[in-house]
Amino acid sequence: PARLFSGMQPTADSLHLGNYLGALVNWVSMQETYDATYCVVDLHALTVSPDPEALRQRTRVTAAQYLAAGIDPERSTLFVQSHAPEHAQLAWLLNCLTGFGEAGRMTQFKDKTARFGADQQNVGLFAYPVLQAADILVHDADRVPVGEDQRQHLELTRDLAQRFNARYGETFVVPDVHIVAATAKVNDLQNPGAKMSKSASSPNGIIELLDDPKKTAKKIRSAVTDTGTEVRFDPAEKPGVSNLLTIHSALSGESIASLEDRFAGKGYGHLKVEVADVVVSALAPVRERALELLADPAELDALLARGAQRARERASAVLARAFDRVGLLPAP
Numbered sequence: 001p002a003r004l005f006s007g008m009q010p011t012a013d014s015l016h017l018g019n020y021l022g023a024l025v026n027w028v029s030m031q032e033t034y035d036a037t038y039c040v041v042d043l044h045a046l047t048v049s050p051d052p053e054a055l056r057q058r059t060r061v062t063a064a065q066y067l068a069a070g071i072d073p074e075r076s077t078l079f080v081q082s083h084a085p086e087h088a089q090l091a092w093l094l095n096c097l098t099g100f101g102e103a104g105r106m107t108q109f110k111d112k113t114a115r116f117g118a119d120q121q122n123v124g125l126f127a128y129p130v131l132q133a134a135d136i137l138v139h140d141a142d143r144v145p146v147g148e149d150q151r152q153h154l155e156l157t158r159d160l161a162q163r164f165n166a167r168y169g170e171t172f173v174v175p176d177v178h179i180v181a182a183t184a185k186v187n188d189l190q191n192p193g194a195k196m197s198k199s200a201s202s203p204n205g206i207i208e209l210l211d212d213p214k215k216t217a218k219k220i221r222s223a224v225t226d227t228g229t230e231v232r233f234d235p236a237e238k239p240g241v242s243n244l245l246t247i248h249s250a251l252s253g254e255s256i257a258s259l260e261d262r263f264a265g266k267g268y269g270h271l272k273v274e275v276a277d278v279v280v281s282a283l284a285p286v287r288e289r290a291l292e293l294l295a296d297p298a299e300l301d302a303l304l305a306r307g308a309q310r311a312r313e314r315a316s317a318v319l320a321r322a323f324d325r326v327g328l329l330p331a332p
């Protein structure tokens with residue numbers, strides 16, 4: 001089967017609904033047909049200088065949520081990025097192939113430097129997308145399921161693979177990006193023009209997978225909606241209502257058209273109450289299972305160790321190929 005690779009950063013105490021609908025739900029369904037590898041990208045998280053104890057905890061919490069959402073560690077390879085040093089080693093080769101201007105044009109980097117000032121950022125953040133490219137290429141991935149915000153990083157990955165292949169001969173698979181349009185961008189409940197984001201959203205704008213269900217329902221009931229009263233899907237004119245319809249439809253499976261029909265003449269309040277029910281009943285079992293898994297960290301660590309072993313088998317072969325192509329002597 002074709003190979004799949006994706007990952008998330010352990011940068012918060014919980015994943016949010018954007019991570020879940022934009023990526024994780026698709027990961028779960030895609031593991032049926034692909035040879036899938038899912039990674040907790042802890043090295044990427046270091047770019048925001050986390051507290052060491054928080055990073056340790058968040059790495060386990062992120063892995064537990066993958067499992068709780070339905071990633072099957074027998075079928076798929078599940079591991080922590082830093083446990084496979086080949087990722088960072090390949091990133092160095094790719095750093096030496098990436099232009100300064102090229103890295104500087106990445107919008108996630110530009111947004112952060114614009115918001116907080118370039119002096120506040122580290123070189124790791126600048127090189128972040130190159131490490132991401134290494135993650136993907138070192139696993140010979142054919143496809144990468146992500147949300148819309150990752151498109152540019154995936155384009156860079158493809159460019160780097162092609163550049164390396166052109167310079168040194170066929171070495172890397174050039175991966176396809178896989179974005180599920182309907183859920184590619186889940187928006188902030190309080191600021192529905194912007195994506196739900198762990199770094200930019202206010203606490204009330206984010207639905208966390210591990211939030212208490214009462215808190216989740218409350219956040220949805222107090223979501224910002226739009227002027228007017230009509231429940232209609234129109235992201236430009238009605239970003240708040242449209243976001244709620246997207247979330248409902250993605251979790252319930254009911255089409256947006258059918259939701260518009262059912263809520264005709266009913267007003268926003270009814271919609272919010274139902275969306276809250278749908279979200280809470282979808283997330284409650286995921287939350288419970290994640291908390292169960294976290295109660296036994298030794299078992300979780302053992303599972304991640306087995307995953308790392310599998311990941312390294314593939315990554316070390318690809319890395320050896322790349323080292324040889326660029327002219328590094330075989331390691332003694």
Ligand code: TYM
Binds near residue numbers: 010144183
């Ligand atoms: P991260 O950790 O920011 O996000 C994880 C995944 O969640 C998706 N996502 C969203 N989807 C829809 N709506 C939203 N509001 C939303 N917010 C986040 C992201 O698109 C992503 O799929 N750079 C990556 C991590 C990474 C990676 C990789 C991904 C590192 N190496 C290799 C794929 C392959 C990131 O920051 O994800």
